[in-house]
Amino acid sequence: MGVKLGDIIPPEAVQTVQLSDLSNKSIAIDGYNILYQFLSNIRGPDGKPLQDSKGRVTSHLSGVFFRSTNFIKEGIRVVYVFDGQPPALKIETIRKRIELRERARKMYEEALAAGVVAEARKYAAQSSSIEKYMVETAIQLLEAMGIPYIIAPAEGEAQAAYMAARGDVWASSSQDYDSILFGTPRLVRNLSLVGRRKLPRRNEYVVVEPEVLHSEKLFASLGITRRELVEMAILIGTDYFEGVRGIGPKKAYSLIKEYGAADKALDAIKKSLDVDIEAVRRLFLEPEVKKDYELKWREIDREATMRILCDEHDFSPERVEKELNEVESILSEKRRVTSLDRWLM
């Protein structure tokens, strides 16, 4: 979800990159965003998620494990940022999402019963919801892998943006554009290993490279400020409320260009919004964030990782061990080379 800015992002503000370009950089990842992607995508052909012998879903653990080892191999340091309490304004959005999920879940069961496998898979993905235990097990795994995480007081994206703005991490990462509104200087999108993404409700794939969106370039190209982008978002609609009917990014852009603020634009077109506009501004411009945190990356605890994945959740020990060995050998090779470099200097 998030604010729909896709259509007006100027290409010059976006830099497509290779994963290796992010080497030695630190990135704050929107934890819910990524768990949701894993949960909806890592599924069998009929839509069933991976699960252990006790029936607990493990798709997200597979995703977190393999993606994390790959980041470590590349020298990319990530910190997971999870949502805390949703802002009051978001309650209605959350209620609607639950409703949609319920509908998708019914469709999933119907399709499954009718034996329409592809159809079933589509609805299964839409019916995914992140349960509390999934976040808890993901956090256990992160701890074992030496990857830091933060539970934000409110919105994870706001927290990640704050950390990037303060320079504690190089960038924040999410599929949503909300981070820009929250003030991130750099937003990494499509942060996955293989450059392909499944098209929604279709069995097709498109090539998608990781990209870095530079906020300052975006503001400069559009000739607006972050504050004005927030005004645009108010007209377009956000996760917190629906915007004005018939106004998308392009109209919002010209309206804010002309009138400068959402309320003035609304007056001009004789429309109104059933929302406290001032509260929305505060939500984006002065979000509630945690300011005291420590980011510490440690070595992988192999035993703990094996215990969680294999003993607790029935992952194949051979498969996990193979990956851990690869991480170890790549890291030791890196250390060998860098110490040699240092010696040569």
Place this chain on the structure above:
DNA sequence: CAACAGCA
């Protein structure tokens, strides 16, 4: 989503 097996 990412690893892996199988095939050109």
Place this chain on the structure above:
DNA sequence: TGCTGTTGG
């Protein structure tokens, strides 16, 4: 070796 379909839990 690179590509494509299947498996993982």
